[in-house]
Amino acid sequence: MQLHEAQCLDSAYACQVYTRTPLLITRGAGMYVWDDQDRQYLDFCSGGRAVNALGHCHPVVVAAIQEQAATLLHTSNDFYTVPQARLMELLASHCACRRVFLCNSGAEANEAALKLARKYGTRKAAERWEVITAQQSFHGRTFGAMTATGQPKYQQGFGPLVPGFRYVPFNDLPAMAEAITTHTCAVMLEPVQGESGGYPATPEYLQGVRRLCDDAGALLIMDEVQTGLGRTGRLFAYEHADIKPDIVTIAKALGGGVPIGAMLATEEVAQAFAPGDHASTFGGSALVAAAAYVAVSTIIDECLPAHAAEIGHYLAARCADLQTAHPVVTGYRVVGCMAAIDLAAPIAPDVKSYALEHGVIIQTVGTQMIRLLPALICERVQVDRLIEVLDAGIHAARQRPAAQPSSAGIDPQ
Ligand code: PLP
Numbered sequence: 001m002q003l004h005e006a007q008c009l010d011s012a013y014a015c016q017v018y019t020r021t022p023l024l025i026t027r028g029a030g031m032y033v034w035d036d037q038d039r040q041y042l043d044f045c046s047g048g049r050a051v052n053a054l055g056h057c058h059p060v061v062v063a064a065i066q067e068q069a070a071t072l073l074h075t076s077n078d079f080y081t082v083p084q085a086r087l088m089e090l091l092a093s094h095c096a097c098r099r100v101f102l103c104n105s106g107a108e109a110n111e112a113a114l115k116l117a118r119k120y121g122t123r124k125a126a127e128r129w130e131v132i133t134a135q136q137s138f139h140g141r142t143f144g145a146m147t148a149t150g151q152p153k154y155q156q157g158f159g160p161l162v163p164g165f166r167y168v169p170f171n172d173l174p175a176m177a178e179a180i181t182t183h184t185c186a187v188m189l190e191p192v193q194g195e196s197g198g199y200p201a202t203p204e205y206l207q208g209v210r211r212l213c214d215d216a217g218a219l220l221i222m223d224e225v226q227t228g229l230g231r232t233g234r235l236f237a238y239e240h241a242d243i244k245p246d247i248v249t250i251a252k253a254l255g256g257g258v259p260i261g262a263m264l265a266t267e268e269v270a271q272a273f274a275p276g277d278h279a280s281t282f283g284g285s286a287l288v289a290a291a292a293y294v295a296v297s298t299i300i301d302e303c304l305p306a307h308a309a310e311i312g313h314y315l316a317a318r319c320a321d322l323q324t325a326h327p328v329v330t331g332y333r334v335v336g337c338m339a340a341i342d343l344a345a346p347i348a349p350d351v352k353s354y355a356l357e358h359g360v361i362i363q364t365v366g367t368q369m370i371r372l373l374p375a376l377i378c379e380r381v382q383v384d385r386l387i388e389v390l391d392a393g394i395h396a397a398r399q400r401p402a403a404q405p406s407s408a409g410i411d412p413q
Contacts (some may be wrong), residue, residue, distance in 0.1 A: 002036045021356065028056025031375055031382055033361070042360045044386055046253075046375045050194070050226050050338075053253035053299060055375040060294045061256035068290035075286065077279065083289035090296055091262060094235055096244040099270030101263045102284025106225030106251035107140025109261035112278055113188065113221045113247045114144045116265055118164075120219060120272035121185025128217075130183040134170040137224055138195035139188065145156045148188055151196070173202055173208040180212050186219040186247070187212075191237035192371075194226035197365050198340035206241035219246040219269060225261070226338070229253040230376050232300045233309030233336035253376075256295025260288040304376040308336040311378050315339055318387040326394045337370040340365065341390075347397035354393035360386055 003024040010020065024036040033041050033056060046052045068083060084102065092098040101112050114131060121128035133139065136138060139148040145153055147162040155161055170173045170193060187209055188209070193199040213220045217336060220243075227237035228250035238245050246269050251261035262284075263393070278318060282288075312334050319332040319341060331342040343351075346367035355362050363371040370390070374382070 006036075008116055021361075023356065023361075028052075029128045030055040031378060032056070040359060041356070042382055042385055044360060044361050044362050044372045044374050046337075046373050049251045049252065050231060050373040051255075051374045052257050053229060053231065053304070053337075054256050054295060055377045056257070057353065058256055058296055058298065061258075061291050062247060064290045064294040065287065068287050072286045074282070076281070077283065081286045081289065083286050083293055084284045087284065087289045087293045087296070090293060091250075091264060091362065094296075094300065095248055095264050096236075096238070097104060097246070097248050097264035097266050097269075099265045099267060101265075101273075102289065103263070103280045104259050104282050104288075105140070105261045106223075106249065107142040107145040107261075108143040108280065109225060109249035109251055109263045110139045110148065110188070110223060111142055112263040113223075113249050113265075114148065115278055116247065116263070116269065116273055117188075117219050118187035119277065120269050123272055124217065125182065127183050128185045130164050130166060130181070130185060132166050132176070132179050132184055132187045132218075134189055134193070135167050136170055136193055136196040136199070137167075137188075137190055137223075138193070139190075140225075142238075170199065171205045173205055173212075175408050177212055180216045180218060182216070184216055184218040186221050188221040188223055190223045190225075191227050191240070192232060192335050192338055194338065196364075197342075197369050198335065198338050198371065200333065200335050201241070203241035206238065206243050210241075210243045210245075213246075221247040221249070225249055225251045227335075229296060230305035230308050231337050231373075233305055233312055233356070235300065235305050237335075253299070254296065255288055255292045256298075258291045259286065260292050266347045273368065298352075299376065305336070306312070308376045308378075310379070311374070311376075312336040312339070315372070317376075318383055322387055322390060322394070325391060326398075328394060328398060337374050337378060338377055340368040341372075343368045343370070343394075345398075347394065350397040350400060351390065351393040354396050355389050358389045358392070360389045362386075362390075363366070386404050 005077045025033045027034050088100040118129050133150050134150045135150040137150040139145040147165050150167040168179045222238045222245040248264045316334040323329040328343045328344045333340050348364040352364050
């Protein structure tokens with residue numbers, strides 16, 4: 001099948017919720033993917049949205065999937081399985097939260113976290129059910145996660161939303177102090193706001209929020225769906241602030257490319273869930289748990305968080321070069337393998353299209369921000385190629401007469 005046929009089938013049959021880039025990806029390996037014409041692309045988005053932390057089709061993950069597929073694909077959570085038991089032990093031994101609930105996605109992990117926080121809170125006091133999240137946050141598309149998301153654009157048309165949510169400005173401790181009351185059961189935050197442009201919470205802010213939660217008897221939930229498992233240079237991004245959350249959610253990198261999510265909670269908090277309170281048919285099935293086990297083991301054994309930190313330093317230095325060369329680059333943020341570049345003009349879609357034409361896949365946020373989420377295995381030479389293409393792409397976009405950017409260059413959020 002070629003791109004045109006895939007586009008025709010998509011437009012005939014798919015719910016039109018995605019604005020797709022005109023690229024039919026047929027295979028991937030490491031930092032690269034190939035299209036239907038066998039053209040190679042350097043993938044600076046880890047398979048779209050920070051999923052393939054080990055790169056595409058990591059041999060260890062592929063082998064684990066093949067072996068598990070021939071052994072046991074799925075059985076219900078009424079039974080025990082070896083891959084699931086091993087995965088939970090591995091996650092618990094590296095996280096501040098040691099009770100694990102396995103599910104299928106980031107949104108589901110957040111739903112589990114929100115339900116657990118409400119159950120825990122209302123067991124302490126009937127009125128303790130409010131959740132505080134940050135403006136510009138992103139927590140997923142299901143009703144609870146969408147309501148938790150502090151961006152009205154994701155909620156429009158879907159009301160009424162879930163009651164009991166309140167939003168505060170990010171990195172604003174006095175605003176958080178004012179918002180937390182005896183009704184607050186939890187504060188849910190991303191350590192780095194990914195979807196909205198890679199804005200990190202300061203360590204002081206997270207430490208302050210931890211203190212406020214402790215004083216008020218509220219739980220601190222860290223949504224590490226995007227930051228978790230090495231992307232920011234530590235296995236969990238909360239480690240940068242030297243705090244311990246009560247609940248952590250992860251997904252994306254967890255499966256090495258297959259769909260799996262997890263909510264981890266402290267022993268005390270997890271006790272609020274009784275048998276039957278929550279469940280997932282597919283959650284942590286044997287196949288995905290086997291893949292996740294080797295994916296997480298590889299991230300840890302090969303010290304990929306440290307490598308991500310090192311690559312992040314190099315990427316930041318090269319972004320500085322880009323800024324020196326182009327006054328239109330007004331700033332950049334780099335935390336490990338999570339980066340964003342701010343532009344003073346609406347040229348991001350043009351730069352994205354240029355990069356694609358020259359074999360590099362990047363993302364945009366709106367029209368004035370470039371977003372980069374390379375795999376943790378990224379090397380300096382690949383950063384150099386990225387910067388070379390961005391340099392030429394920005395130059396070309398500045399030469400072009402102002403025109404409507406093509407929708408192909410704009411990423412849906
Ligand atoms: N939380 C964060 C911080 C995310 O970045 C995302 C997805 O981008 C989600 C939750 C939702 O994850 P999923 O798309 O797997 O449901």
